[in-house]
Amino acid sequence: MGAYILRRLLLVIPTLFGVMLINFALTQFVPGGPIEQIIAQMQGEGDVFETIAGSDSAVTEMGGDEKYLGARGLPPEFIAELEREFGFDKPPVERFFNMMWNYMRFDFGESYFRSVGVFELVREKLPVSITLGLWSTLIAYLVSIPLGIRKAVRDGTRFDTWTSAAIIVAYAIPGFLFAILLLVLFAGGSYWQIFPLRGLTSDGWESFPLWRKVTDYFWHITLPVIASSISGFATLTLLTKNSFLDEIKKQYVVTARAKGLSERRVLYGHVFRNAMLIVIAGFPSLFLGIFFGGSVIIETLFSLDGLGRMGYEAALQRDYPIIFGTLFVFGLVGLLVGILSDLMYVFVDPRIDFERREV
Numbered sequence: 001m002g003a004y005i006l007r008r009l010l011l012v013i014p015t016l017f018g019v020m021l022i023n024f025a026l027t028q029f030v031p032g033g034p035i036e037q038i039i040a041q042m043q044g045e046g047d048v049f050e051t052i053a054g055s056d057s058a059v060t061e062m063g064g065d066e067k068y069l070g071a072r073g074l075p076p077e078f079i080a081e082l083e084r085e086f087g088f089d090k091p092p093v094e095r096f097f098n099m100m101w102n103y104m105r106f107d108f109g110e111s112y113f114r115s116v117g118v119f120e121l122v123r124e125k126l127p128v129s130i131t132l133g134l135w136s137t138l139i140a141y142l143v144s145i146p147l148g149i150r151k152a153v154r155d156g157t158r159f160d161t162w163t164s165a166a167i168i169v170a171y172a173i174p175g176f177l178f179a180i181l182l183l184v185l186f187a188g189g190s191y192w193q194i195f196p197l198r199g200l201t202s203d204g205w206e207s208f209p210l211w212r213k214v215t216d217y218f219w220h221i222t223l224p225v226i227a228s229s230i231s232g233f234a235t236l237t238l239l240t241k242n243s244f245l246d247e248i249k250k251q252y253v254v255t256a257r258a259k260g261l262s263e264r265r266v267l268y269g270h271v272f273r274n275a276m277l278i279v280i281a282g283f284p285s286l287f288l289g290i291f292f293g294g295s296v297i298i299e300t301l302f303s304l305d306g307l308g309r310m311g312y313e314a315a316l317q318r319d320y321p322i323i324f325g326t327l328f329v330f331g332l333v334g335l336l337v338g339i340l341s342d343l344m345y346v347f348v349d350p351r352i353d354f355e356r357r358e359v
Contacts, residue, residue: 008338009339012332016328016332020327023324024092024324028092034317039079086112103328108321111321111322118322121322122325125305128307132221132228132298133228136225145279148243151164152248153244153267163237167233170231170233171233171234171235175230175298179224179227179301179302182226183301195222196219198303199303199305200221200305201216201220224298239278244267244271244275246275252270280341283344300312310322310326311323
């Protein structure tokens with residue numbers, strides 16, 4: 001097992017390299033870079049895209065001798081100094097390899113617009129995103145696994161039909177729409193003011209006693225976690241049900257029942273271990289789906305100061321150090337969670353031996 005884990009860890013490096021290379025190459029063709037953003041702000045034009053959309057000469061400027069839209073009137077020395085400060089005076093290939101060398105040492109540089117180190121920002125925001133992803137995944141598993149087992153046992157009954165309809169409807173509702181619905185209903189919209197509108201803690205949280213800190217934290221996290229985990233219920237519940245149905249029909253279950261074992265002993269003593277393998281395999285995709293896809297929308301709607309929201313704001317500002325820093329962290333977390341999933345396979349069923357498997 002140790003050799004397999006070592007191989008997987010070594011594969012993290014080229015995988016991250018490929019992800020970063022593709023995204024770095026794409027940014028070279030995206031208009032409105034950080035220097036253009038700064039120039040537009042200095043000239044009081046707000047955002048560079050507003051400048052491009054509102055200028056009658058935008059097409060002429062893009063095809064003319066001007067390198068940056070809106071740079072007229074600014075000294076060329078100032079533009080050159082900006083390029084040198086941000087590293088744009090170097091070829092793209094050199095910039096990419098310098099960036100990757102720094103990232104492998106967890107040196108993410110400094111934000112263009114916040115004057116703060118990206119590592120400090122990531123370290124500050126990462127716990128919020130991980131907390132949201134872990135709680136949402138945990139709630140989804142705690143609800144979906146018992147529900148899926150119950151549906152398998154009562155397959156074809158009215159309970160199975162109605163619960164299937166309910167979870168499919170829940171799956172069909174977009175996460176952001178459900179989050180807005182929760183805000184309107186329970187966070188002081190048009191109905192009840194039960195939960196807070198934003199943040200993970202109340203003002204003065206540091207001075208609260210321990211019991212109040214815990215209750216205040218869960219009070220704030222309730223709506224974001226529900227909004228994040230709602231889409232994962234359907235897939236995980238149906239996956240659990242179908243997995244148990246496949247196992248229940250096998251010969252060893254018939255033999256166990258013939259020996260006089262109780263139904264509970266058959267389900268949780270024999271079927272559970274085999275059926276849970278495929279369910280555990282879905283853990284990384286569920287966690288990463290919440291961590292990557294849901295974090296941006298949920299953190300923005302609930303004003304949670306996490307990586308997703310920071311990455312979204314950085315993309316609008318073209319703050320490349322933050323964009324690539326968060327991308328590197330997201331990719332690294334995703335690859336490590338995949339390795340953790342394999343370790344959970346072995347924990348559930350020690351008969352699995354990854355040493356014999358070709359990577």
